[in-house]
Amino acid sequence: MTRRFGVIGKDIAYSMSPAIHEWIAKRHGIDMTYEILDVETSDLAVLVNGLREGFWHGFNVTKPYKRTIIPFLDRLTPVAKTLDAVNTVFVKDGDLMGDNTDPDGFKALLENVAIPIGPDDVYVIGNGGAARAVVHVFEGMGIRTVVCARSPERAGTMFPDVVGIGDLKPLAGHVVVNCTPVGTAPDVDRSVLSEEIVKGAYVIDLVYDPPVTALMRYAKEGINGRIMLCVQALESAKRFHGIDAGFDLTMLELFEGGNP
Numbered sequence: 676m677t678r679r680f681g682v683i684g685k686d687i688a689y690s691m692s693p694a695i696h697e698w699i700a701k702r703h704g705i706d707m708t709y710e711i712l713d714v715e716t717s718d719l720a721v722l723v724n725g726l727r728e729g730f731w732h733g734f735n736v737t738k739p740y741k742r743t744i745i746p747f748l749d750r751l752t753p754v755a756k757t758l759d760a761v762n763t764v765f766v767k768d769g770d771l772m773g774d775n776t777d778p779d780g781f782k783a784l785l786e787n788v789a790i791p792i793g794p795d796d797v798y799v800i801g802n803g804g805a806a807r808a809v810v811h812v813f814e815g816m817g818i819r820t821v822v823c824a825r826s827p828e829r830a831g832t833m834f835p836d837v838v839g840i841g842d843l844k845p846l847a848g849h850v851v852v853n854c855t856p857v858g859t860a861p862d863v864d865r866s867v868l869s870e871e872i873v874k875g876a877y878v879i880d881l882v883y884d885p886p887v888t889a890l891m892r893y894a895k896e897g898i899n900g901r902i903m904l905c906v907q908a909l910e911s912a913k914r915f916h917g918i919d920a921g922f923d924l925t926m927l928e929l930f931e932g933g934n935p
Contacts, residue, residue: 680915683744684720684737688713689860689884692735694929695908699920716743722749728762733765733915735908736775738856741775741804748773757877758811759833760804760839763911774914778810780907783922785812788898790877793851796821800867800876801854802830805881809852810834814855843868847875851894858888866890866898880906883930 682692688711696709712722712734719740725731736744741760745751748761748769755761761773785792796811799806802824810820810833822834823843830837857867859882870893878886881900891897905926912920 676706678705678707678732679746680707680733680735681712681731682735683712683714683740685713685715685739687711687737690737691883691904691930692737692908695905695926696912696927699909699912699916700919703894703916703918703920705916705918712740716740719744719747723764723771724729726766732779733911735911736757736762736764738803740916745773747771754778754811755923758804758807760807762804762907763914766916772914774911775804775808776907776910777805777903778812779910780903781812782808783819783906784879784898784900784903787902787924788879790815790850790879790896790898792818795849798823798843798850799852799854801809802834802837803854806854807833808863809854809881822851840868843872845872845874847895850877850879852879853888853890856882858882858885860884864889869893882905895901905929 682690698706718841744761750772752774755773756773760775763774763776765772769883789856797820799809799820799822802822806863813820821836823838823840824830825840827837827839834871853867855867858865863885866889873894875895878894879896880890882888883899886899892914906922909920909922
């Protein structure tokens with residue numbers, strides 16, 4: 676029987692998740708489909724009920740629903756509970772389980788790039804689900820983070836240090852992680868921070884299309900979010916299919932329209 680999966684979000688026509696999950700399915704001989712589910716908040720209940728009834732078999736969840744979907748679920752894994760954000764939904768022992776594989780993806784990105792992370796603070800731009808995952812990883816490494824938000828008063832209590840983006844001074848020598856979608860195609864000329872702020876900084880931009888964002892061009896050195904996207908999908912596949920689909924760099928050919 677063909678199993679049905681999809682990614683739930685809003686304004687996500689650009690998503691690479693179908694291509695990545697289809698690549699995993701082909702590698703492992705899995706009979707499945709994977710769809711982009713670009714929906715309104717009011718549609719979440721219908722999708723979740725479809726998962727309970729077996730019409731769907733699992734979801735990934737992206738902006739802006741990583742927190743919104745939580746009340747519809749039965750249980751959360753410890754990491755999803757800690758982050759108060761879910762990016763993977765699957766059935767386990769008859770319950771709808773919410774998990775978050777973004778920390779796995781970000782850890783893999785750090786392991787596969789040569790960004791120097793020293794004793795200086797890391798600046799995390801944004802205060803959504805991706806930012807929670809990034810801060811969680813850095814905290815586990817003993818690295819202090821400063822979260823930069825357009826509205827610091829709305830960041831809640833999830834982050835220990837929050838400042839306004841407008842209050843930032845030049846960040847030369849620091850690592851800056853962009854956890855917002857600003858700069859995603861087709862708005863490739865937009866940047867969440869000015870060149871004056873990030874000139875001389877090391878930027879990790881979780882945007883994956885285009886491969887080099889305006890923010891990355893402004894920086895001393897820049898890394899995109901493609902490895903993170905691939906590995907969080909691989910970790911989701913473990914939950915969906917019970918397989919261990921390990922990461923290799925050939926997956927990045929998917930972003931160039933290849934067929935590794």
